[in-house]
Amino acid sequence: MDGWERLKFGAAITGVVFLISVLRWTADLVYPETYVTEPAYKIPGVSEPAVDLSALQRSWPAGLSEPGGRAKLRDYMSNIEKVAVPRSAEGPPAVAAPAPQVDLATLLAAADVEKGRQTARVCTSCHTFDQGGQDRIGPSLWGVVGRDVAARETFTYSSVFAAQSGSWTYERLDRYLTNPAKAVPGNKMAFAGLRKAEDRANVIAFLSTLSASPVPFPKAEKPKIAETLQRPRQGSRRPPPGSSG
Incomplete structure (x- = not known):
């Protein structure tokens, strides 16, 4: 052509x-x-x-x-x-109220240690769980609950972790497992975190068993009484004791 x-x-x-x-x-x-x-x-x-x-x-x-x-x-x-958005004569649909948040102590009391063990298997590529276990990419997690942060003398921590103070409390572990990069910015742990509170509670409950003397779980928070029930409404006075109405 x-x-x-x-x-x-x-x-x-x-x-x-x-x-x-x-x-x-x-x-x-x-x-x-x-x-x-x-x-x-x-x-x-x-x-x-x-x-x-x-x-x-x-x-x-x-x-x-x-x-x-x-x-x-x-x-x-x-x-x-x-497309025309349908409008109801009764007004916009009601928005469901957000589910109340359950405190960590309540979640830990109902946690499943075996499920936590299964979930924590992903951590075995970097950590060991056995007593006397060797450090890997991350430190051994035996006795981690209640232990000071960056307290393992046999492990070389990053500078951001070495600068941390305090101990691994249940609340601190929960914050860290939610988002490690946000809890300790600049740390080298390549783990995105656990988004579900129940999953974190299960893992933390499992970590609590990695000790000869496990740290007791925190006590569940008591429901707070509304302030309006603790004091009378404005403008109303309670009759003095012994008065007749």
């Missing part, structure tokens, strides 16, 4: 693409696309459930295998700017 033939072939392809683009643009003008928010035909007694776009996105790609899931997600994403 010489240069002239290639030029004609390229011009033909360009012309076809241009023609298709013009036809699609003209069709959009003549027949504008409308997004159907409700089924065209409603079966009596059957209500079409509303499509939860965020749920479809969260379940990606598993949700696409459900009947109509792929088509619904594709249609919603391609027409997302045309």
Whole structure:
């Protein structure tokens, strides 16, 4: 094929693409696309459930295998700017209150040592758990609960750890295991942390067993009585003892 033939072939392809683009643009003008928010035909007694776009996105790609899931997600994403957010006559839906935080002592009292042992297996690449165990990339964790930070004489700590004071209390271990990089900035421990409080409690409960004299768990916090129940409301006076109403 010489240069002239290639030029004609390229011009033909360009012309076809241009023609298709013009036809699609003209069709959009003549027949504008409308997004159907409700089924065209409603079966009596059957209500079409509303499509939860965020749920479809969260379940990606598993949700696409459900009947109509792929088509619904594709249609919603391609027409997302045309979707009207439904408004309830009763106002916005109520936001669920956040779950109350459970204190560490309560979590430790209910902790599963065996689950903590299994979770802590990831630590064995850098630490040992046995009494008299050797230091590895990290120090031995035998007796870590209650031990002073950077107290292992056989291990060379980083400068940021050597500058730490105090001991490994249960609360301190919980903060450290949540996010080691944030608890001790600049330390060399390549561990992202445990995000679930229950997982941390299980691991800490397991670490507490690595001692000849385990440190007792802290006591659970007592629920605080509301201040309004401790003192009378403003403007009201309690009758003196012995008075009649």
